[in-house]
Amino acid sequence: MNNFDFKNPTKIIFGKDTIQQLENEIPKDAKVLLLYGGGSIKKNGIYDQVKTALAKVDVMEFGGIPANPEYATLMNALKVIKEEKITYLLAVGGGSVIDGTKFLSAAALFEGDTPWDILTNNIRTEKGMPFGTVLTLPATGSEMNSGAVITRAETKEKLAMGGPGLFPKFSILDPQVIKSIPTRQLANGITDAFSHVLEQYMTYPIDALLQDRFAESILQTLIEVAPKVLKDPTDYKAAANFMWSCTMALNGLIQKGVPTDWSVHAIGHELTALFGIDHARTLAIIAPSHYKFNFDDKKAKLAQYAERVWNIKEGSVDNKANAAIEKTEAFFNELGIDTKLSDYTKGYEGTAEKISQRFTERGWLGLGEHKTLSPDKVEKIVKMAY
Amino acid sequence: MNNFDFKNPTKIIFGKDTIQQLENEIPKDAKVLLLYGGGSIKKNGIYDQVKTALAKVDVMEFGGIPANPEYATLMNALKVIKEEKITYLLAVGGGSVIDGTKFLSAAALFEGDTPWDILTNNIRTEKGMPFGTVLTLPATGSEMNSGAVITRAETKEKLAMGGPGLFPKFSILDPQVIKSIPTRQLANGITDAFSHVLEQYMTYPIDALLQDRFAESILQTLIEVAPKVLKDPTDYKAAANFMWSCTMALNGLIQKGVPTDWSVHAIGHELTALFGIDHARTLAIIAPSHYKFNFDDKKAKLAQYAERVWNIKEGSVDNKANAAIEKTEAFFNELGIDTKLSDYTKGYEGTAEKISQRFTERGWLGLGEHKTLSPDKVEKIVKMAY
Numbered sequence: 001m002n003n004f005d006f007k008n009p010t011k012i013i014f015g016k017d018t019i020q021q022l023e024n025e026i027p028k029d030a031k032v033l034l035l036y037g038g039g040s041i042k043k044n045g046i047y048d049q050v051k052t053a054l055a056k057v058d059v060m061e062f063g064g065i066p067a068n069p070e071y072a073t074l075m076n077a078l079k080v081i082k083e084e085k086i087t088y089l090l091a092v093g094g095g096s097v098i099d100g101t102k103f104l105s106a107a108a109l110f111e112g113d114t115p116w117d118i119l120t121n122n123i124r125t126e127k128g129m130p131f132g133t134v135l136t137l138p139a140t141g142s143e144m145n146s147g148a149v150i151t152r153a154e155t156k157e158k159l160a161m162g163g164p165g166l167f168p169k170f171s172i173l174d175p176q177v178i179k180s181i182p183t184r185q186l187a188n189g190i191t192d193a194f195s196h197v198l199e200q201y202m203t204y205p206i207d208a209l210l211q212d213r214f215a216e217s218i219l220q221t222l223i224e225v226a227p228k229v230l231k232d233p234t235d236y237k238a239a240a241n242f243m244w245s246c247t248m249a250l251n252g253l254i255q256k257g258v259p260t261d262w263s264v265h266a267i268g269h270e271l272t273a274l275f276g277i278d279h280a281r282t283l284a285i286i287a288p289s290h291y292k293f294n295f296d297d298k299k300a301k302l303a304q305y306a307e308r309v310w311n312i313k314e315g316s317v318d319n320k321a322n323a324a325i326e327k328t329e330a331f332f333n334e335l336g337i338d339t340k341l342s343d344y345t346k347g348y349e350g351t352a353e354k355i356s357q358r359f360t361e362r363g364w365l366g367l368g369e370h371k372t373l374s375p376d377k378v379e380k381i382v383k384m385a386y
Numbered sequence: 387m388n389n390f391d392f393k394n395p396t397k398i399i400f401g402k403d404t405i406q407q408l409e410n411e412i413p414k415d416a417k418v419l420l421l422y423g424g425g426s427i428k429k430n431g432i433y434d435q436v437k438t439a440l441a442k443v444d445v446m447e448f449g450g451i452p453a454n455p456e457y458a459t460l461m462n463a464l465k466v467i468k469e470e471k472i473t474y475l476l477a478v479g480g481g482s483v484i485d486g487t488k489f490l491s492a493a494a495l496f497e498g499d500t501p502w503d504i505l506t507n508n509i510r511t512e513k514g515m516p517f518g519t520v521l522t523l524p525a526t527g528s529e530m531n532s533g534a535v536i537t538r539a540e541t542k543e544k545l546a547m548g549g550p551g552l553f554p555k556f557s558i559l560d561p562q563v564i565k566s567i568p569t570r571q572l573a574n575g576i577t578d579a580f581s582h583v584l585e586q587y588m589t590y591p592i593d594a595l596l597q598d599r600f601a602e603s604i605l606q607t608l609i610e611v612a613p614k615v616l617k618d619p620t621d622y623k624a625a626a627n628f629m630w631s632c633t634m635a636l637n638g639l640i641q642k643g644v645p646t647d648w649s650v651h652a653i654g655h656e657l658t659a660l661f662g663i664d665h666a667r668t669l670a671i672i673a674p675s676h677y678k679f680n681f682d683d684k685k686a687k688l689a690q691y692a693e694r695v696w697n698i699k700e701g702s703v704d705n706k707a708n709a710a711i712e713k714t715e716a717f718f719n720e721l722g723i724d725t726k727l728s729d730y731t732k733g734y735e736g737t738a739e740k741i742s743q744r745f746t747e748r749g750w751l752g753l754g755e756h757k758t759l760s761p762d763k764v765e766k767i768v769k770m771a772y
Contacts, residue, residue, distance in 0.1 A: 001626045003401025008394070014643065015389025207623040210607045210631050217599030224595060237593040240387040244643070245596050257400065257630070 001208045004256040010144045011170040014244065016236070018174045019046065022053035022090075025132055025170045030088035032059045033081055035101050037093045039063060044180035046136055050092055060084055065093065068151040068158065068272060068279070069100030071116065074107070078115065081108050081129075089131035091168075094185075095140025095192075098133050099148035102166045105129045118161050119150055125163035133171040137181055138243040139189035139280065141196060141250025143171035151273065158269040173247065175239035183230060187335040188280035190226045193246040194219060194331070195283035199262050200255040202291065203369035205300055208258045212304070215254045219309045221245045226335060259369040264290050266367055267378060270355045275345045284332040284339050289384035291325045293377065297370065341386050352382035387594045387643040394638050396530045397556040400630065402622070404560045405432065408439035408476075411518055411556045416474035418445045419467055421487050423479045425449060430566035432522055436478055446470055451479070454537040454544065454658060454665070455486030457502065460493070464501065467494050467515075475517035477554075480571075481526025481578075484519050485534035488552045491515045504547050505536055511549035519557040523567055524629040525575035525666065527582060527636025529557035537659065544655040559633065561625035569616060573721040574666035576612045579632040580605065580717070581669035585648050586641040588677065589755035591686055594644045598690070601640045605695045607631045612721060645755040650676050652753055653764060656741045661731045670718040670725050675770035677711045679763065683756065727772050738768035 013021050026032060034050065041047040051059075062077045080086070081104060089108075091101035105128030107115035117123060125146075135143045142148065147162035178186070201215040222245050228238035248254070267290070268282030277285070291298055302321035306312040310327045312320050329339050341348045356379035359365070367373040399407050412418060420436065427433040437445070448463045466472070467490060475494075477487035491514030493501035503509060511532075521529045528534065533548035564572070587601040608631050614624035634640070653676070654668030663671070677684055688707035692698040696713045698706050715725050727734045742765035745751075753759040 001401070001623070001630075003404060005397065005399050007397035011391065011393035013391050015387070018389060207627070209610060209627045210603060210634060213603035213606060214600060217596060217603055220599060221596045237387070240643075241593070241595045244387070248596060257626075 001206060001211075001257040002259070006252060006256050007164070008144065008167065008252055010167045010251075012144060012173060012247070013170060014173045015240075016174060016176060018172050019049040019134055020053050021172065022050060022132075022134065023056070025172075026054065026057055026088060026090065028057065030057060031084065031086050032057055032088045032090050033077070033084070033086040034059050034061045034090045034092060035065060035077065035097055035104070036061070036063045036091075037065050037067070037097050040180070041092055041136060044136075044177070046092060046134065046177060050090075050134060054090075059090075060086065065097050065100045067096045068149075069096045069103065071150055071152040072154070074100050074103050074150070075115070077104055078107050087129070089129055091131060091133040092136065094135070094137030095142045098135070098140070098142040098168070099150065101131050101133070102128070102142070102146075102148035103150050103161065105131050105166060106161065106163070116152070119159040123161075123163075125161070125165040128163075128165040130169050133168045135171055135173050135243075136177045137185060137189060138173075138178070138246035139185075139192040141193070141247055143168060143173065144247050144251040149269065156273045158273045171247075173243050175236060175243045178229065178239040178243065179234045181233060183336070186229055186233060187337055188278050189246060190222055190229070190242065190335055191284050191332055191337050192280040193249040194222050195264060195280065195287060196249040197222075197254065198287060198328075199264060200258065200260045202298055202301055202305065203259040203261055204297065205304065206258055211254050211256065211258050214248075216305070216308045218245050218249050218254070219305075223309070223331065226331075230335065261369050263367040263373050263378075266359075266364065267355060267382060270358065271341065271351075274351065274354070275348075277344050281337055281344065284337045285341050285344070285385050286381065288325055288329045288339055289381045291328075293381045293384060294368070294373070295321065339385075341382075348386060352379040352386075355379070355382055387592060387597075388645070390642040392638060392642050393550070394530065394553065396553045396637075398530060398559060398633070399556060400559045401626075402560065402562060404558050405435040405520055406439050407558065408436060408518075408520065409442070411558075412440065412443055412474060412476065414443065416443060417470065417472050418443055418474045418476050419463070419470070419472040420445050420447045420476045420478060421451060421463065421483055421490070422447070422449045422477075423451050423453070423483050426566070427478055427522060430522075430563070432478060432520065432563060436476075436520060440476075445476075446472065451483050451486045453482045454535075455482045455489065457536055457538040458540070460486050460489055460536070461501070463490055464493050473515070475515055477517060477519040478522065480521070480523030481528045484521070484526070484528040484554070485536065487517050487519070488514070488528070488532075488534035489536050489547065491517050491552060492547065492549070502538070505545040509547075509549075511547070511551040514549075514551040516555050519554045521557055521559050521629075522563045523571060523575060524559075524564065524632035525571075525578040527579070527633055529554060529559065530633050530637040535655065542659045544659045559629050561622055561629045564615065564625040564629065565620045567619060569722070572615055572619060573723055574664050575632060576608055576615065576628065576721055577670050577718055577723050578666040579635040580608050581650060581666065581673060582635040583608075583640065584673060584714075585650060586644065586646045588684055588687055588691065589645040589647055590683065591690065592644055597640050597642065597644050600634075602691070602694045604631050604635050604640070605691075609695070609717065612717075616721065647755050649753040649759050649764075652745075652750065653741060653768060656744065657727065657737075660737065660740070661734075663730050667723055667730065670723045671727050671730070671771050672767065674711055674715045674725055675767045677714075679767045679770060680754070680759070681707065725771075727768075734772055738765040738772075741765070741768055
C-alpha cells in the first residue's frame with residue numbers, strides 16, 4: 001500500500017425529503033447565487049423545494065449552465081457574482097452544474113490575470129467561495145470531492161481543476177430526485193460511476209486489500225441496482241443505493257494508497273470535446289479497448305475483478321481477465337450504452353491521430369498507472385475503439 | 387436505507403515514516419500538551435520521532451494515562467492545561483490516550499460545574515480544544531471519530547461522550563508502530579475492530595447494500611490479515627491493512643443509513659468496570675451469547691454474514707446463522723481470546739444481576755437495534771456468557 005493523505009470535510013445530508021434542510025446549512029446573512037442548468041428543476045419540483053427552504057435568505061439566480069460546463073457561460077455568472085457581491089454559491093443540478101460552481105468558487109477569489117489560467121496552469125485552489133449543492137443527478141461524485149472539469153467551446157478543450165478549497169460545504173442527496181431523470185441520463189450516471197471505480201481499481205495489485213474490496217463493493221452494488229433503477233426510477237431502495245454508490249465512487253476514499261489510471265477519462269474527454277458525445281458514453285467507448293491494449297499490465301487485476309465481481313472462478317488468469325472485459329462491455333450494452341465510436345458518429349477517421357497529436361502538444365507523454373501510455377499508444381487504443 | 391448525515395473532517399496521514407509530518411500539522415505558535423500512556427513510546431522510538439518533529443514548537447508533557455482512561459488522572463492533566471495555558475493537545479498512543487485527550491479537549495472549554503457532567507448528562511461537545519493524534523495501537527478507531535469512553539474508578543463506571551467538536555484535526559497512522567506491540571494487544575485490537583463492525587452490521591437487513599458490503603469488506607480483511615499480523619508484526623503489508631481496517635471500522639461510514647446495536651459494548655463496559663478485563667475481550671465474551679439470545683431478530687443478517695464473509699453457502703437460514711456464530715467464536719479463540727467470563731475470573735456469580743440492576747438504575751431499559759433489550763434480557767445474556 002502506498003502512503004496517503006485523506007481528508008474530506010463535505011457534510012452529506014442523505015435521504016427522503018432532505019432538501020428542506022437547506023435552511024440550516026446556509027448562513028442567514030449570506031447573499032446566495034443559486035446556479036442551475038437547463039431548467040428541468042422547474043418542472044420536477046426541486047426548484048420550488050429549494051426556494052421554499054431559502055425563503056428567509058437573499059437569493060439571486062443564474063440558470064442555463066450546460067452539460068460540460070462552458071467557460072463563456074460561467075464567465076457571465078462570474079460577472080453576476082462580482083457585481084452583486086455574492087458571498088455563497090448553491091449548485092442545484094448534476095455534475096456539470098456542480099463542476100461549474102466549483103470553477104466559480106475558485107474564480108471568484110482568483111487574483112491572477114484570467115480565470116482560464118486556473119485550468120491551463122494547473123493552479124490548485126486552496127480557498128474558494130463557500131458553496132453547497134443539491135444533487136439532482138447521481139453520476140459524477142462531484143458532490144463530495146474537490147475536482148471539476150470545465151469545457152471551452154472556442155478551443156474545443158476540456159480540462160480539469162481542483163484543490164482542497166473546492167469541497168462543497170454540504171451536499172443534499174435526496175434519492176427521490178431520480179424518479180424524474182430520463183432513462184438515458186440514468187444509464188449515463190450508472191456508467192459514469194462504474195467507470196470512476198474502474199479508473200481507481202483496474203491497475204495492478206498492491207496489497208491494498210480493503211480499498212480493493214470497497215471498490216468491488218461499489219461495482220457489485222451498481223450491477224445489482226442498475227436494472228432496477230432503469231426499470232422503475234420510483235423504486236426508492238434502488239435509487240438510494242445507486243445515489244450513495246455514485247458518491248462513494250469518487251469521493252477519494254477508494255483511491256487512497258493505490259495506483260490510479262484515469263487514461264480512459266483523458267481520452268474520453270477528447271471525444272466529448274470533438275463530437276459532443278455524452279461523457280459517460282465516451283468512457284464506455286474507450287475502456288474495453290484500453291483494457292485489451294494494456295492487457296498484460298492489467299490482467300492480474302482484471303482476473304481478480306472477474307472472480308469477485310462477476311463470479312468467474314474457472315479458467316486461467318488470461319481467460320478470466322478476457323471474460324471480465326467482455327462482461328464489462330455487455331453490462332454497458334445492457335444499459336443501452338454503445339461501446340464503439342462508430343455507433344455515435346460518422347466522420348471519425350483521423351480522430352485517433354488528432355487526439356494523439358493534442359496529447360503530444362500538451363506534453364501528456366505518459367498517462368496511466370505506470371506513466372507509460374504514450375500518445376502513439378493512445379492512438380492505437382482509439383483506433384481499436386472505432 | 388434510513389436518512390443520514392455524514393461529516394468526518396479528520397485528516398488522515400497514513401504510511402511509512404509519516405510521524406515527521408507532525409511538523410506541518412501543528413500551528414507554530416501553539417502551546418502543546420503531549421499526552422501519552424505508560425511510557426512504551428519511550429522504548430519503541432515513537433517518542434523520539436515525535437519530539438524531533440516538534441523541535442520548533444513549545445511542548446509540555448503529561449504521561450501515565452492508563453488503559454480505560456481514568457477520570458482522576460485526566461483531571462490532573464486538565465489542571466496542567468489550565469495552569470500552563472495550553473492551546474493544542476497531541477495524543478500519542480492508542481484508543482485510551484486518544485479518548486482521554488478527547489475528554490480533555492471537551493473539558494478544557496467546558497463551562498459547567500464539573501466536567502463529569504459531560505458524561506453523566508450526555509452533553510454533546512460542539513467545540514473542543516484542537517487536538518491531533520499519533521496512533522500507536524490500531525483498535526478503537528478513535529483516531530477518526532468524535533467519540534470517547536471514560537472510566538471513573540471510584541464509582542466503577544465507564545461512560546461514553548462525543549460531539550462534532552471532538553474529531554481530531556489530524557491523525558498520523560504509521561503501520562510500522564505495530565512491530566513493537568505485544569501479541570496480546572494485537573489480538574485485542576483485531577477483536578475490537580471486528581466487534582465494532584459487528585455492532586453496526588449484525589442487526590437486520592434494511593436494503594443498505596453498499597454499507598453492508600463495506601462492513602463485510604472490513605470483516606474479510608481483518609480475517610485475512612489477522613494471522614499474518616500475529617505471526618509477524620513486522621509484515622508491513624499486513625500491518626497497513628490491519629491499521630486502515632481498524633480506522634474504517636469506526637469512523638462513522640458503515641453505520642450511516644443502517645440500524646446499529648451497541649448492546650455488546652454496553653454490557654462489555656460493565657465487565658471491564660467490574661473485573662478490569664481488557665475491553666476487546668469483554669466484547670468477545672458477550673457477542674456469541676448476545677447473538678444466540680437474539681437469534682430470531684438477527685438470523686437474516688447472521689446468514690448473510692455466513693454466506694459472504696465465511697463462505698457458508700449450504701443449509702437453511704438457521705443453519706447458516708448458527709454456523710456464523712460458531713465461526714465468529716472460533717475466530718476469537720484462534721486469536722488467543724477466550725469467550726467465557728469464567729475464563730477470566732472467579733467470583734463471577736451475581737454479575738448478571740448486578741449489570742441488570744445498573745442498567746435499570748440508569749434507565750437503560752431498551753438497548754439494541756429494536757430498543758427492546760431490557761435489563762432482564764441483559765441478565766440472561768450475561769449468564770449465558772458465564
